[in-house]
Amino acid sequence: MQNIWGVVLKAASLVLGFVIVAIMARALGPEEYGIYAVVFAAVTILTVPTALGLPNYVVREVARAYGGQDEARIATILSSAGKLVLLVSSLVAVLALLWTIAGDAGASYRPTFLVGLLLIPVMALILVMGAALRGIGQVVGGLVLGLVLRHAVFLVLLIGVVALSGRLDARAAMGLHVLAAVIALAYGVANWMLHRPVAQTPRSQIQIDRRDMLRATGIMGIIAGAQTLNANLDVIMIGAFRDAETAGIYKLSATVALLTVAGLQAVNMVMMPHFARAHREDSHTQLQGLATRSARMILLTAVPTAFVLVVLGRQVIDLAFGPAFAASYFPMVILMFGQLTGALFGSVVTILNMTGYEKDAMKGILAASAVNILLNVLLIPPYGAAGAAAATAITVIVWNVALHALVRKRLAINSTPFAFGQ
Numbered sequence: 001m002q003n004i005w006g007v008v009l010k011a012a013s014l015v016l017g018f019v020i021v022a023i024m025a026r027a028l029g030p031e032e033y034g035i036y037a038v039v040f041a042a043v044t045i046l047t048v049p050t051a052l053g054l055p056n057y058v059v060r061e062v063a064r065a066y067g068g069q070d071e072a073r074i075a076t077i078l079s080s081a082g083k084l085v086l087l088v089s090s091l092v093a094v095l096a097l098l099w100t101i102a103g104d105a106g107a108s109y110r111p112t113f114l115v116g117l118l119l120i121p122v123m124a125l126i127l128v129m130g131a132a133l134r135g136i137g138q139v140v141g142g143l144v145l146g147l148v149l150r151h152a153v154f155l156v157l158l159i160g161v162v163a164l165s166g167r168l169d170a171r172a173a174m175g176l177h178v179l180a181a182v183i184a185l186a187y188g189v190a191n192w193m194l195h196r197p198v199a200q201t202p203r204s205q206i207q208i209d210r211r212d213m214l215r216a217t218g219i220m221g222i223i224a225g226a227q228t229l230n231a232n233l234d235v236i237m238i239g240a241f242r243d244a245e246t247a248g249i250y251k252l253s254a255t256v257a258l259l260t261v262a263g264l265q266a267v268n269m270v271m272m273p274h275f276a277r278a279h280r281e282d283s284h285t286q287l288q289g290l291a292t293r294s295a296r297m298i299l300l301t302a303v304p305t306a307f308v309l310v311v312l313g314r315q316v317i318d319l320a321f322g323p324a325f326a327a328s329y330f331p332m333v334i335l336m337f338g339q340l341t342g343a344l345f346g347s348v349v350t351i352l353n354m355t356g357y358e359k360d361a362m363k364g365i366l367a368a369s370a371v372n373i374l375l376n377v378l379l380i381p382p383y384g385a386a387g388a389a390a391a392t393a394i395t396v397i398v399w400n401v402a403l404h405a406l407v408r409k410r411l412a413i414n415s416t417p418f419a420f421g422q
Helices: 002-051 054-067 071-101 110-116 119-135 139-165 170-195 210-241 244-280 284-321 323-343 348-354 358-411
Strands: none
Touching (some): 002 119, 002 139, 002 210, 002 244, 002 323, 054 071, 054 119, 071 110, 071 119, 110 170, 119 139, 139 170, 210 244, 210 358, 244 323, 244 348, 284 323, 284 358
């Protein structure tokens, strides 16, 4: 049941994100939307070191303490994690602020970026609070907080402002996003206060190993951070090498292209525990069957979506985002080809993570990040959004081919939807 809720909420998050982009694209236009996209990508990357791996630590430790009815330890874990997040996020925000004041940030981005810095600690605290809720069994509440609520509140605020004033710029849009994040965090705190176990032991008697908490960044945290970097760095580099309008065009094409692999994200959420269980039981046949079925489910959603986007993509972009974004079609097709080709290799990252080979996944994705940066440097200056799309598509294909080879080597299974080599 929890897996089903995870898929439903992930799908809701994707739909909300698409609607938000559609409204913002029409309200802001390519240039202002590009400024917003570049700044939000930068803020997302800056959030990574503030909570890297810590939500996984909080889920694990809170769940252990909750199972052992150690309410005081739960309170101490959350307090310590919150303090650590606030300390690191404040340091990151201050350093980013000093860098901005020093004049290294583009003048057109600076006002929006200064507002966006407020998102760094709030987004990190939302991740930790959502993890704590999942740790005490409030799985749906934690997932709603982490996946849906911020987007839903932002959408309501966005519609209200656009309907009332008809005008919006990048800085105002970022301010609305900050407000939505604060409201979402307030919901998370209220939900925690309602469901938290009450401690009978004074908190001062409970000790938490801060070094263990710092080590919680872990390999899978680095993997998640590298994936976040890959997903956002290209937008920033377009803003640096070209202009905000090109960044807006590219960001919209990337948003539409991601619809191709929406099924991959949903299938991974469902299959994670099944891959882990099959490996723990040392059942090669079962693991191969799960890998094949998951890859076929991914392809079953990816191919029809890709076909529709190729045939009707121009009309979809014009209808949803407006004619000002017509140039998004070609980069979208390039990105979609990369995503579709990557989907042919199945859930390679998830399989490696769930079977104890997360170091292999980390090495593959870090190498892909280096390839992505190099290709962006080479291709964005001459080719703009199409160059960034090509760099991302090549990176996705390269890391899926490499990780598929590691899956074959480590587990002797074929993660593709095809029966050869099984």
